[in-house]
Amino acid sequence: MRDAVSFGFQPQRRFWLKAALASPGAGTWLVHAQSPTRVKIAAASNLKFVLADLANQYRQQTGIQVDVNLGASGNLARQILQGLPVAQFISADEAWVAELAKAGRTVDAGQRYATGRLALIVPKNSALPLAQGLAAVVRAMKPGDKFAMANPALAPYGVATVEALQRAGVGPLPGDQKVLGDNIGQATQFVATGAAQAGITALALAQAPEIAPSLQVLPLAADLHAPLHQRMVLLKGAGAAAADWHRFLLSPPAQAVFVRHGYAMPQ
Numbered sequence: 069m070r071d072a073v074s075f076g077f078q079p080q081r082r083f084w085l086k087a088a089l090a091s092p093g094a095g096t097w098l099v100h101a102q103s104p105t106r107v108k109i110a111a112a113s114n115l116k117f118v119l120a121d122l123a124n125q126y127r128q129q130t131g132i133q134v135d136v137n138l139g140a141s142g143n144l145a146r147q148i149l150q151g152l153p154v155a156q157f158i159s160a161d162e163a164w165v166a167e168l169a170k171a172g173r174t175v176d177a178g179q180r181y182a183t184g185r186l187a188l189i190v191p192k193n194s195a196l197p198l199a200q201g202l203a204a205v206v207r208a209m210k211p212g213d214k215f216a217m218a219n220p221a222l223a224p225y226g227v228a229t230v231e232a233l234q235r236a237g238v239g240p241l242p243g244d245q246k247v248l249g250d251n252i253g254q255a256t257q258f259v260a261t262g263a264a265q266a267g268i269t270a271l272a273l274a275q276a277p278e279i280a281p282s283l284q285v286l287p288l289a290a291d292l293h294a295p296l297h298q299r300m301v302l303l304k305g306a307g308a309a310a311a312d313w314h315r316f317l318l319s320p321p322a323q324a325v326f327v328r329h330g331y332a333m334p335q
Contacts (some may be wrong), residue, residue: 077276107310110137110144110152110296112160113253114184114225114270117278119158125325126316132148132309148173148303155310156198158300158317160184160252161224165299166206177308178232178301181317182331184227185271186228189259196266196288202236205266215241216258219248224296226252228320229268231293259283291334 074141111119116138123134137144137154147159149171159182161164165178188205190196190230197204206215218226226248233241244263247264249255256273261284274285301315316322323333 085173091162102246105132105309107138107313108135108152108154109156109158109313110139111150111312112141112144112224113251114160114272115158116253116273117276118272118326118331122166122317122322122325125321126139126313130312132313134313138251138253140211140218141224142222143184144249149233150238154269154303155306156193156300156302159224159295159299161227162299163224165301168301168303173303174301175304176295176301178299179314179318180297181297182294182298182326182335183226183295184225184298184331185232185290186225186232186293187270187271187274188266188286188288189256189274189283191259191262191316192268192282192284196245198284201286201327202268202288203238206233206241207266209245211329213245213266214247214258214264214265216247216249216255216269218252218255218269220252221250224298225268225270226255228293228296232268232288235292248257275330298331299307 108307123136127133137152141161141164143160145159145167148154149166157165157168162180165174167173169177172177174321188198188202190198190205196208202220209215217229220226220230233239252270252273253266256269256279259267260279268288273279273281273288281329300317302310327333
């Protein structure tokens with residue numbers, strides 16, 4: 069939502085990127101302009117830009133604003149279990165939704181809404197051989213260089229990154245080489261600002277117009293990791309407005325927006 073969400077754009081690139089990507093452990097709220105009705109949701113950080121577009125469309129159609137609390141799926145699920153006041157959880161995978169359903173916090177098992185993709189990224193001015201693939205980039209990194217990824221203990225995209233490194237023949241990275249983001253947005257920030265020399269992120273983040281000018285991007289083959297099937301669910305107590313927003317996200321027009329942002333249709 070370019071016109072109503074505060075992304076913190078500033079002339080200084082580093083500040084701009086931090087505002088656009090970083091999400092602290094407690095989550096980052098994208099707060100829209102005041103309107104009579106609002107729906108509060110929790111969503112994985114890879115969804116930042118697609119949800120901005122969708123929330124903008126939805127507000128224009130209905131007058132209802134959607135306030136999005138971004139973070140790592142694992143962190144958000146734990147916060148919901150501790151009482152985070154949201155009506156919907158949009159996860160980067162299916163396991164965290166299942167955890168909430170098992171705990172009796174959801175109205176049902178949820179719905180699969182998209183399948184995510186990974187991208188290998190390096191800074192725009194990098195000389196690393198991106199076009200040669202993941203293994204070549206890691207081999208070409210110098211001592212002291214850092215490789216950014218989302219923390220696999222918190223973020224499904226981090227789990228997929230570990231799998232991709234293994235299947236590409238790289239194996240586990242040394243502890244002093246990898247730098248872990250609390251979520252996939254923070255991992256992207258590390259590379260976009262030059263704090264890391266390479267990394268893996270969500271394709272949807274890497275190709276967003278707000279981020280792409282700072283990066284070189286190589287989409288990774290889907291067979292390098294288990295499918296990143298993403299699931300969303302309404303939480304108990306969600307009202308009619310939240311249910312309507314939930315249905316909107318599954319509609320063909322909304323699904324087309326997900327595809328435009330780099331996601332695959334759910335299967």
